[in-house]
Amino acid sequence: xxxxxxxxxxxxxxxxxxxxxxxxxxxxxxxxxxxxxxxxxxxxxxxxxxxxxxxxxxxxxxxxxxxxxxxxxxxxxxxxxxxxxxxxxxxxxxxxxxxxxxxxxxxxxxxxxxxxxxxxxxxxxxxxxxxxxxxxxxxxxxxxxxxxxxxxxxxxxxxxxxxxxxxxxxxxxxxxxxxxxxxxxxxxxxxxxxxxxxxxxxxxxxxxxxxxxxxxxxxxxxxxxxxxxxxxxxxxxxxxxxxxxxxxxxxxxxxxxxxxxxxxxxxxxxxxxxxxxxxxxxxxxxxxxxxxxxxxxxxxxxxxxxxxxxxxxxxxxxxxxxxxxxxxxxxxxxxxxxxxxxxxxxxxxxxxxxxxxxxxxxxxxxxxxxxxxxxxxxxxxxxxxxxxxxxxxxxxxxxxxxxxxxxxxxxxxxxxxxxxxxxxxxxxxxxxxxxxxxxxxxxxxxxxxxxxxxxxxxxxxxxxxxxxxxxxxxxxxxxxxx
Numbered sequence: 001x002x003x004x005x006x007x008x009x010x011x012x013x014x015x016x017x018x019x020x021x022x023x024x025x026x027x028x029x030x031x032x033x034x035x036x037x038x039x040x041x042x043x044x045x046x047x048x049x050x051x052x053x054x055x056x057x058x059x060x061x062x063x064x065x066x067x068x069x070x071x072x073x074x075x076x077x078x079x080x081x082x083x084x085x086x087x088x089x090x091x092x093x094x095x096x097x098x099x100x101x102x103x104x105x106x107x108x109x110x111x112x113x114x115x116x117x118x119x120x121x122x123x124x125x126x127x128x129x130x131x132x133x134x135x136x137x138x139x140x141x142x143x144x145x146x147x148x149x150x151x152x153x154x155x156x157x158x159x160x161x162x163x164x165x166x167x168x169x170x171x172x173x174x175x176x177x178x179x180x181x182x183x184x185x186x187x188x189x190x191x192x193x194x195x196x197x198x199x200x201x202x203x204x205x206x207x208x209x210x211x212x213x214x215x216x217x218x219x220x221x222x223x224x225x226x227x228x229x230x231x232x233x234x235x236x237x238x239x240x241x242x243x244x245x246x247x248x249x250x251x252x253x254x255x256x257x258x259x260x261x262x263x264x265x266x267x268x269x270x271x272x273x274x275x276x277x278x279x280x281x282x283x284x285x286x287x288x289x290x291x292x293x294x295x296x297x298x299x300x301x302x303x304x305x306x307x308x309x310x311x312x313x314x315x316x317x318x319x320x321x322x323x324x325x326x327x328x329x330x331x332x333x334x335x336x337x338x339x340x341x342x343x344x345x346x347x348x349x350x351x352x353x354x355x356x357x358x359x360x361x362x363x364x365x366x367x368x369x370x371x372x373x374x375x376x377x378x379x380x381x382x383x384x385x386x387x388x389x390x391x392x393x394x395x396x397x398x399x400x401x402x403x404x405x406x407x408x409x410x411x412x413x414x415x416x417x418x419x420x421x422x423x424x425x426x427x428x429x430x431x432x433x434x435x436x437x438x439x440x441x442x443x444x445x446x447x448x449x450x451x452x453x454x455x456x457x458x459x460x461x462x463x464x465x466x467x468x469x470x471x472x473x474x475x476x477x478x479x480x481x482x
Contacts (some may be wrong), residue, residue: 035173041066044223044241046146046165049074051135055173059180060194061279063224068142068169071135077148079123079130087116088149091123093142094186095228097291101237103147103161108236112157115229141188142169143181145226147239157233163241164226179279182286184228184293197278197317199271203436204264208473214269217260220253221276225283227307230292232300247352248426251306252467255429258309259474262436274317281314285323294329294349299403302422304352309430312442324442330354331445334405341408342377348405353427355405357448360394364411381412388414398450400424415458424455426467428475435482453479 035055041048041064051071058064077089090103101107102120118127122144128134138144148163166183170190177194181187223242227234238245244253257277261270284307287293297304308327315323330349339345340363358364367376368389381387382402390413401411402419431452434440440449456475459465466472 035067038066041167043165043167044163045077045148046163047074047076048072048144048146048167049076051132057173059168059174059279060177060275061180062222063166063168063180065168065170065174065180067173068171069137069139070169071137072130072144073132073135074130075123075146079121086153087118087121087124088151089123089147090121090149091136091144091146092120093122093138093144095120095143095145095184097184097228097230097287097293097296099230099292101229103164104149106153106160108233109154109156109158109160111155112233112236115233138169140169140186141171141181142186143167143183143188144169145183145224148241157236159236159238159240159245161237161239164224164239166224166226179275179282182283182290183224183226184283184286184290187286192278192282192318192320194275196319197274198319199267199274199317201317201437202261202270202274205262205436205478207263207265208470208477210470210473211260211263212256212470214260214263214265214273217253217256218273218276221257221273221280225280227284227287227296228291230296231298232303234296235303247303247305248422248467251353251423251426251430252471254306254309255426255433255467255471258313258430258433259471261313262433262474262478277310278314278317281310281312281323285311285314285326288326288349294347296350297352298350298406299352299355301402301419304350304355305423305426306352306430308351308354308443309434312434312439313437315442316437316439324439327351327354327442327444331443331448333444341405344406350405353423353448354443354445356400356402356423357445357451358399358401358404359447359450360390360397360399362395364399364408365390365392365395367408368411368413377409379411380409382410382418385412385417386414388412398447398454400451400455421459421464424452424459425464426471427452428456428466429471432475432479432482436478 035057037053038056039050039053051073054066054070056066079090080088087105092102099115100117105114105116107114125136144167145164147161150160150162174190175193178190179192225243229237235245244250297307311323311326331354334344334348363376366372368379400420403410
């Protein structure tokens, strides 16, 4: 009788653990259930339908996981081949960071090569639509990214995949409130939980009167920021329902998030934003370590800013040594052991704002004055600006160049350069936050911080000094403190 009673209690406990929808964590975030059996999952308008019910649940940031091996028999909106040959609503498994994609064969509209590869479209096994007799079978842990295409092609170059969502297949139920493994690559080890985040490291500064609502800022990071395509065209690849596509706006969103996490909001108010920023950092860190990821954010005008800070923030809050050392092969690494701008270490890792900022050296003086061009290359600046070579007195000044670290011939001393303001106006928030949080050294690039001081001083009173008034107010209030 006692054995039977114990079995009843145990069965009841297991049933609750598999059917409960959510619990409340001590920190206030809705705790994700350990598992519920589901035959389909829906997120952001995308539905994955399975051949039967599988244990499933949500990560700390809200993205779904399911325990495999599984068979997916349908994805809605359905992957489709139109009469004219257009392939829409594709999916990719464990994408590699490179120039190829399987979402839409008109990814960039009508005027640019889509870099589409049918074999990468996991939503059409064997080139045929999903069905019970043609399922997508996933036997190993994996990330499936599914997209929703626009129905009508726009003219020119523009992203035709507006929404993406990530479904993660795991070999076992993860711990409650786990962070999602990165969507790139094949390693789906669940390494971090909400309990690993040290929220006590976030300060509580007096809120600026023009501070945006923190819930609104958090909403900008709710959907995954999918960035596994290389080069400037990548910013026409980014799903516009998920994130902005241009570096200026991406960096501005990151600045607003960084500053919001410094302010005197309650812990429960900060937590959703902090969780989403940590997840972003986990994803971005995996990108720089996958495929062509080290060149994924190579400086190019107004593109590519804002991607380093989430990695460092995640490393700082999780106390993860790898993420905290992510910049060890960036920044000053370009100027050591006989390497310098235009002559980079083969394993240098690119980030927009790091590539673009530097201290003027004798090499820059000589290059822009036509001296030793056989060593330092020719001076070939953008002719839309006044051509002004560096002077000897400029040596040591913190400066900006449109592609300085890899193409220094485009540098120009004049302040009124194309893209100087486009890039710099969005950086101040996360540069200030890095000072306030005490991890400026993790950037491995003091020139960025000194240039930001110079930029904000010279641009004082200019309406384009920052991307919004909140960022300017925070800088003016707290840069003297830090």
